[in-house]
Amino acid sequence: MPHYDNDFRNNRKSTSNFIFGWHPVLEALRSDQTIDKILVEKDLKSEELKELMSLVKKQSIYVQKVPVEKLNRVTRKNHQGVVAFVSEIDFVPLENIVAGAFEAGKNPLILILDRITDVRNFGAIVRSAECTGVDGIVIPTRQTAQMGADAVKTSAGALMHVPICRYRSLVGAVNFLKESGLKVVACTEKTKNQIYDLALDMPLAIVMGSEEVGISPEVLEVVDERMSLPMLGKIGSLNVSVATGVALYEVVRQRG
Numbered sequence: 001m002p003h004y005d006n007d008f009r010n011n012r013k014s015t016s017n018f019i020f021g022w023h024p025v026l027e028a029l030r031s032d033q034t035i036d037k038i039l040v041e042k043d044l045k046s047e048e049l050k051e052l053m054s055l056v057k058k059q060s061i062y063v064q065k066v067p068v069e070k071l072n073r074v075t076r077k078n079h080q081g082v083v084a085f086v087s088e089i090d091f092v093p094l095e096n097i098v099a100g101a102f103e104a105g106k107n108p109l110i111l112i113l114d115r116i117t118d119v120r121n122f123g124a125i126v127r128s129a130e131c132t133g134v135d136g137i138v139i140p141t142r143q144t145a146q147m148g149a150d151a152v153k154t155s156a157g158a159l160m161h162v163p164i165c166r167y168r169s170l171v172g173a174v175n176f177l178k179e180s181g182l183k184v185v186a187c188t189e190k191t192k193n194q195i196y197d198l199a200l201d202m203p204l205a206i207v208m209g210s211e212e213v214g215i216s217p218e219v220l221e222v223v224d225e226r227m228s229l230p231m232l233g234k235i236g237s238l239n240v241s242v243a244t245g246v247a248l249y250e251v252v253r254q255r256g
Contacts, residue, residue, distance in 0.1 A: 025082050029059070042067055043065075112206065186220055
């Protein structure tokens with residue numbers, strides 16, 4: 001029987017389900033259980049670790065090697081050097097999302113989130129995405145908000161209605177979308193092109209980056225166009241969830 005725990009009362013700010021111990025974690029990976037990420041004790045070597053790394057590679061699951069103290073903060077029980085966080089959602093292949101939108105006769109609208117790690121921002125973005133008819137959201141395997149109960153709560157439940165795709169390389173995701181007939185536009189301050197000057201009424205993907213580091217240079221290199229939001233005040237940028245909402249509603253306006 002897998003070891004589940006949802007007690008984060010000791011020095012933790014949120015609650016999430018997790019599994020610990022080699023047998024339960026490996027069994028979860030072999031089954032249909034959707035794993036968000038896995039923490040493994042640094043410098044640990046075992047046959048179980050080899051099998052785990054083989055399984056996570058096939059499923060694009062992020063594995064982070066951490067000091068044992070971090071694992072002990074997650075649970076004080078016998079974790080054996082491994083803890084897996086269970087996702088609240090099932091991830092959907094990007095090709096299924098795009099094909100489903102086209103088959104439904106829609107102009108696909110995809111949102112790509114590059115390293116949005118704050119769960120409150122992520123939840124707010126998903127909520128705006130659901131309200132504006134986004135067909136799916138693409139996130140990287142690493143450096144993204146955890147798909148736990150907090151994400152569902154902050155999205156006001158929208159996370160249960162918007163398909164989420166986890167992609168190992170966002171560059172690969174952008175290239176796939178371009179090959180599928182979508183125009184990919186990055187929302188960034190690194191351009192003079194304003195959002196209101198661009199046509200956004202075609203099959204479209206919008207890339208949003210984190211407030212700390214923005215969109216990664218390698219992703220910016222492969223997008224079709226860049227757009228910015230007009231900034232008339234003294235502060236140089238908007239909160240990413242607010243900026244995403246502005247961008248998505250401009251798409252709605254143009255398509256209406």
